[in-house]
Amino acid sequence: MPESLGFREYQELAAATDQSPSDDLTSNTVPLLGLAGEVGSLLSEYKKYLRDGRKYRPFQDQVAEEIGDVLWYLATIARKAGLDLEDIAQENLAKLHERWPSNSPSKHQGMLIPARHYDEGFESSEQLPRELRVEFREIAISGQAKLQMTTNGESLGDPLTDNAHANDGYRFHDVFHLTNAIMLGWSPVSRKLMGCKRKSNPRLDEVEDGARAAVTEEAISALVFGIARDYSFFDGINSVDFDLLRAIKTMTRPFEVRDRTYREWETAILAGYSVWRKMVANKGGIFIGDATKRCVNYESFELTPSGP
Secondary structure (H helix, E strand, C coil), rough: CCCCCCHHHHHHHCCCCCCCCCHHHHHHHHHHHHHHHHHHHHHHHHHHHHHHHHCCCHHHHHHHHHHHHHHHHHHHHHHHHCCCCHHHHHHHHHHHHCCCCCCCCCCCCCCCCCCCCCCCCCCCCHHCCEEEEEEEEEEEEEEEEEEEECCEEEEECCCCCCCCCCCCHHHCCHHHHHHHHHHHHCCCCHHHHHHHCCCCCHHHHHHHCCHHHHHHHHHHHHHHHHHCCCCCCCCCCCCCCCHHHHHHHHCCCCEEEEEEHHHHHHHHHHHHHHHHHHHHHHHHHEEEECCCCCCEEEEHHHHCCCCC
């Protein structure tokens, strides 16, 4: 037996001890049940430690043995499914590094700056703004409260309501699109609102800045909002569920933003909700974005100078 093994070699040696060596997927039932049993045994060891503490001396040795059994079943399941445990381990580390790069800052607003903007090389009129200041004000129209956005004194889109039976603050959801524009360099919704679609390139205008891309971004906004509601709209939360991030990556696969990482999406979501919560609490305010620094902030109207 070699002194040290890689996952691939371990998987090959483990195969020699498989008592049901058929490699079809149906035969995976036995190792799957075995895996569930070994995980239960591992939990049982921790139960004993929680109950008895350091008096339970075999704890570490028993945990090592149970982990070894779990590894055997994992290797067997992978083999029967035609998968290489070494490749699985490498792909898993690559995924984890993408979401939690070792040199990433701990604070969400200090994320690594992407290498380029998607609209580099286009005229400024077809670029998303690198600096952005948008006012969100509630106004009354026909006795109904609506939200109006303005930038540089000009209206940005039509006045909005929550489009819901409950007052849930979704009328402020353009904060999320503006955050995407600033922190990800991608927002077909913002491009349409601000009139900076890349019309000089008809193909990009159709695919990247067109209806399908905009609908996808709106769907992401609604999807994240529905989940955020169950997590206090991410107040005091420093991470986003990985299944949600994976869904977003799947939805955006057809578009240029496909190369943004899980970490970048997570950072943009949490930063956007930080601004959104303040907007809702104060019934408006000013969205401030800096694409060079990849950061967004909230400013209240009270902090804005009223004049000379």
